[in-house]
Amino acid sequence: MWFHRRPRPDIHDTAPAVRRAAINAGAVGHNALRRVVTADPDSRVRSTAVGRLHDLVILRSVLEGDPDESVREAARVRYRQLLAGGDTLDLDYRRAALEACPDTQIIAHVARSAREPLLRRVAIGRIHEPRLLDEIRHHDTDPTVRAAAAERLALEAQRFQR
Known part of the structure; x- marks a missing residue:
């Protein structure tokens, strides 16, 4: 058979x-x-x-x-x-890709959800939306990320007032 x-x-x-x-x-x-x-x-x-x-x-x-x-x-x-x-x-590879990424929705996703606080902080440095920065400032689990969001929010407020 x-x-x-x-x-x-x-x-x-x-x-x-x-x-x-x-x-x-x-x-x-x-x-x-x-x-x-x-x-x-x-x-x-x-x-x-x-x-x-x-x-x-x-x-x-x-x-x-x-x-x-x-x-x-x-x-x-x-x-x-x-x-x-x-x-x-690799974190460095992901960081370089994030720094080159032009898509604001992807950057926002990384700022909210990246596994590493370092990557979330890098993403925060590229965000211009006050609501998102305020959300991260209040809700992120890492104090350094919350501080970076607060600092970025203050910078955005200054920029908006000019």
Whole structure:
């Protein structure tokens, strides 16, 4: 009796569902994920790959330029998650990405939610919204972050009065 095995998911398969299965199964290396995210013709495959990618540069490129809105949104969510410390990326790498990030919503998310107080303080330095600064000043768990928000709020108030 011959046994028929299901073929293993393959990232090079012509069927998008098989490529997505390969990504979900973890059968794809990080370099292949980068290629898929930037070049796969199927938006669902790109979106699936975005969810596993750990490259902030590629993610930012995708969230700024992918032609499909769902892929851009998946990249935005993943980028925010990684910046805030949802993985094991190096703090200096995340800090550099935060300093280069032009998106005020992502900066606000990091200011509220980053795992490390240092990263929250860096984000606070880029915020101009008094309500958000006041929220952080009252609710952050770290006293140095609360102090940074209070200082930034005072600077913003001075700037607004001019």
